[in-house]
Amino acid sequence: MKCKLCDRRFYSNEGRFPVSGPTKHHLTPKQKYHGRLKDAEYILICETCHKQINKMFTNSELKKLNTIEKLKKHPKVQKYIKWIRKE
Secondary structure, three states: OEOOOOOOEOOOOOOOOOOOOEEEEEOOOHHHHOOOOOOOOEEEEEHHHHHHHHHHOOHHHHHHOOOHHHHHHOHHHHHHHHHHHHO
C-alpha cells in the first residue's frame, strides 16, 4: 500500500527516512463541513505528507484543494513531492 500523495510505500525503510503508516487526510477540512459529509471524504497518506500539507495550507485553502488531483497539481505540493521522493 502506498501514500496517495508521494507514492512511497507505507512502513518502508527505503531512503533516508522510514515512511510511517497511513493517516486520513480529509479532502474537505473537518472544521469546514461540521460533520455534514461522510467520513469517506478522505485519502490515505503517510504521516510526513499529512503534516506537510497542514503546514503549507490553511483550511480555507485546503477546502479549494478538495481532490487528490488538485492537491498534486499545486506548485507547493509538486515541489514537496519532488523533494520527498529523493529522501
